[in-house]
Amino acid sequence: MMTKPELMKRMVKGPDGLEFEVDPLRDYYCEAPPTVMPGAYIQIVEDFFNWARSQSLWILGFGTGCGAIEMRPLMTPRFDAYRFGVAWRPTPRQANLFIISGYLSTKTLKRAIRAYEQMQNPKYVIGLGSCTINGGMYWDSYNTIKKLDEYLPVDLYIAGCMPRPEALLAGFEEMKKIIRAGKAEGANQYAENFAWYKANQKRVIHDWDMPDYNW
Amino acid sequence: MDFDWMKIPYAFLTVFIVVNYGFLMGALIQKIGARAGRRHGIPIWQYYLDVIKNYGLRSSITHGVMFYLGPVFRLSGGVGLLLFMPVIYGSYMFSNFSFAGDLILALYFVFFGTLGMALGAGESGHPHAAIGVTRGLQQVSMAELPFAMAVFSVALQYQTLSMTDIVAAQQGGLANWTLFTNPIAVAAAMLAFLGSMMRPPFDVFIAPQEIPIGPPTEYHSSYLALMQTNRAIFPVAKIVIYMNLFFGGAGSWPELFVKVFFLYLFSAFVGVCFPRFRVEQSVRFFLVWGVPLGILSIMVV
Numbered sequence: 001m002m003t004k005p006e007l008m009k010r011m012v013k014g015p016d017g018l019e020f021e022v023d024p025l026r027d028y029y030c031e032a033p034p035t036v037m038p039g040a041y042i043q044i045v046e047d048f049f050n051w052a053r054s055q056s057l058w059i060l061g062f063g064t065g066c067g068a069i070e071m072r073p074l075m076t077p078r079f080d081a082y083r084f085g086v087a088w089r090p091t092p093r094q095a096n097l098f099i100i101s102g103y104l105s106t107k108t109l110k111r112a113i114r115a116y117e118q119m120q121n122p123k124y125v126i127g128l129g130s131c132t133i134n135g136g137m138y139w140d141s142y143n144t145i146k147k148l149d150e151y152l153p154v155d156l157y158i159a160g161c162m163p164r165p166e167a168l169l170a171g172f173e174e175m176k177k178i179i180r181a182g183k184a185e186g187a188n189q190y191a192e193n194f195a196w197y198k199a200n201q202k203r204v205i206h207d208w209d210m211p212d213y214n215w
Numbered sequence: 216m217d218f219d220w221m222k223i224p225y226a227f228l229t230v231f232i233v234v235n236y237g238f239l240m241g242a243l244i245q246k247i248g249a250r251a252g253r254r255h256g257i258p259i260w261q262y263y264l265d266v267i268k269n270y271g272l273r274s275s276i277t278h279g280v281m282f283y284l285g286p287v288f289r290l291s292g293g294v295g296l297l298l299f300m301p302v303i304y305g306s307y308m309f310s311n312f313s314f315a316g317d318l319i320l321a322l323y324f325v326f327f328g329t330l331g332m333a334l335g336a337g338e339s340g341h342p343h344a345a346i347g348v349t350r351g352l353q354q355v356s357m358a359e360l361p362f363a364m365a366v367f368s369v370a371l372q373y374q375t376l377s378m379t380d381i382v383a384a385q386q387g388g389l390a391n392w393t394l395f396t397n398p399i400a401v402a403a404a405m406l407a408f409l410g411s412m413m414r415p416p417f418d419v420f421i422a423p424q425e426i427p428i429g430p431p432t433e434y435h436s437s438y439l440a441l442m443q444t445n446r447a448i449f450p451v452a453k454i455v456i457y458m459n460l461f462f463g464g465a466g467s468w469p470e471l472f473v474k475v476f477f478l479y480l481f482s483a484f485v486g487v488c489f490p491r492f493r494v495e496q497s498v499r500f501f502l503v504w505g506v507p508l509g510i511l512s513i514m515v516v
Contacts, residue, residue: 037273037274038273039273040271048267048271049267049271052264052267052268052271053268055264056264056265056267056268058265076254077252077253080255080256082249082255082256082257083255083256083257083258085257085258085261087257090428091432093432094428094435120272120273120274120276120435120436121273122272122273187274
């Protein structure tokens, strides 16, 4: 950790000749750990929000494994997921559903964690394919993670190798039910068990070169 | 000048009607675009749900004061535009705060939101946002040129800077519309219209497939919801300007709804037929086709 030169504390000379110290991890990132955010005080308001959230699932356009290819047909006329209020957003800031689509190598896990942490509460994770459940056909691979649940709070798994787009559509409908029931509190779960998740993540990611929490 | 306080609630009513109309029409146009791609597309009420969801998100982060103000500027650009125009011609309730020189103010307000966005997106510190907004400003400024010329041409033609007077001059039949009395100016303005509606072929700077989503990259939760609300108001407000200047205005809400819908449909129609321009291509397009038409329209008048 902290071996990369661009992350080390250093003196920088500004364009006006003034020298100042830069500590990238502190100056460029905010390291405040996540907090548990309760829902609206009045239950009926929270239910209303949950209903709206369930009808407007914005998926982060981030494909991790072979399952990414199963998500693309959902945008096409054949499956057309937009009918169900499902849309894709290119930036984690605006997305609230993260689909881990298949196997997740430890290298990609790092990016997945960063992307997940940049999403706004409440946020949901769907594990697509057997690889996210128990490693699937990569059960003895040296550089893929086996149980996604140990690294990110998963709300729903869609089993199969690979599940077809129809299975994904059915999964979205299940996800909606979970959200409407108010049980999709993955973001708060992540905040509550933050130390446990971080320990698990750091156990597999050896070149940890980012702050512990990316906002 | 005496001010009638009753105009304020009436103006709120205008904004309310336009927000709802904007949401529904936006979704309808989206559905029509989807049909062109042989899909069913989003449900007609989808935009309401998206906005409620975004307002309902629990967390949001800020990058500074300007980051807050970006969406606020953008929304005030849209609302301001709407409030200083005669939305319904001849109606006391919906003439809003229009005054003798409202055309100049409208020209300014069309640009206002984009500038606010530039400041806000710049402060987010995301390189995609900075690049996106630079490209967006480049293109919108270019698209603004033919429109400004068309507006000058129309102002010269009717010898007034008041939108109400311009609409009044177009009353009494189809042949009195600027569309038929000054077709060159309308042609120039409609090219500019395509350029500023944020639809293909002129939407490369916010396209998700390009530099991811451009200016709003960092915007989320209620910031994004504010911008979505503006996405409902602003196009309608802008089309109302076009309708007032070139297509005879509207004497009632149904007439307004129909005219605005068809004008919006025009940009959607072009959008599904043509692929995206790169920014430098669209700049060239406006210089080669838009600006000469604009100059010609001024000279003819």
